[in-house]
Amino acid sequence: MVQAEPVALPVSAEAILQELNKLDITDVINVPDTHQRSLLAALARQSKIRLLTACTEDEAIAINAGLWMGGRRPVLSIQQVGLLAAMNNVKALCMDARIPTCMLVGYFGRDVTRTARDNASRGVHLVEPTLDAWGVAYFPIESPDDLPAVGQAYRHSVEHSGAAVVLIGAPTS
């Protein structure tokens, strides 16, 4: 039996951490995401970037707003189902209140041999159309070549005073 080739390839946690450091990120607010477990482990091993854990993605978006008002440079690390659960705070804080909010979002349950839009799971294939409907910019990482997406998304969130999502296609290595 021939195994289907993956269309989404892992990106190393250290490479993402390097991108975060290049951006002078001060805090990562996370609700633990299966896809980003090696990134969370890498963050836990260092002390330059503060790693905060929230119980829900709503809280993570709110903490981000408070940190930003106080002059910090935070990003979020969450799962896509959590993002869907927190859309009211995306509306209230990222859109209405125009708070720069950069979110690293893992695709829990994605079949990496198919594009996200072609996945059978609604929790995966509805994410990009949902973000399109809300006008939220997203920057997929489907291979190590896409690492600049982290910086592009962060700068987009600041320049446009709103939300920007990095869609992490495969589990970080």
Added chain:
Amino acid sequence: MRRVEATAALIAGRGDALTVTTEQAIGAWRAAVPEPANEIPDHLDVVGCMGSASTIALGIALARPERKVIIVDGDGSLLMQLGSLVTIAGAAPANLFHFVFENGVYETSGSQPLPAEGRCDLTGMARAAGYAHAAQFNDAGRFAAALPELLQRHGPVFVSVRTEPEDGYLVRSSAGTKLDVQMHALRKRLVGE
């Protein structure tokens, strides 16, 4: 006690703390401090994301550890994101003071009772979540007398203030000041950009 009495005590005792109010607490604060929210130094009225005021305050407290941050929350709001008690306790900001006006009802939507009203113990929950200190007050005089000592404590501090249900009102951005204007004004005051 009446919400206005608890609010008067907080306004008198807040010193140079950053203050955050939400939902029905906004009205009482506005009555005492009538300026538009973005013209009150270091103040924020949070609407549009019920339950998030305390974690917005948490973010501010973590970013500005040299400043005290007072959040005036409601019981219905807290129940919207009850896990925030654990998130706040986990982050353990020594400078965060979380006051909850507990009136037992959803006042804005017509004073429907909260689930398990009369049996639910938010103060006990805050203590169990890991707040450094948790207390409850039913009497305005005792609350006002205890406030200076509470605000000297090492946070996070949780204080339930039992207030009487009143006639609720539809909460909008206070005094016409939208949340984006307030938040961007607060950032400008805090970091100059």
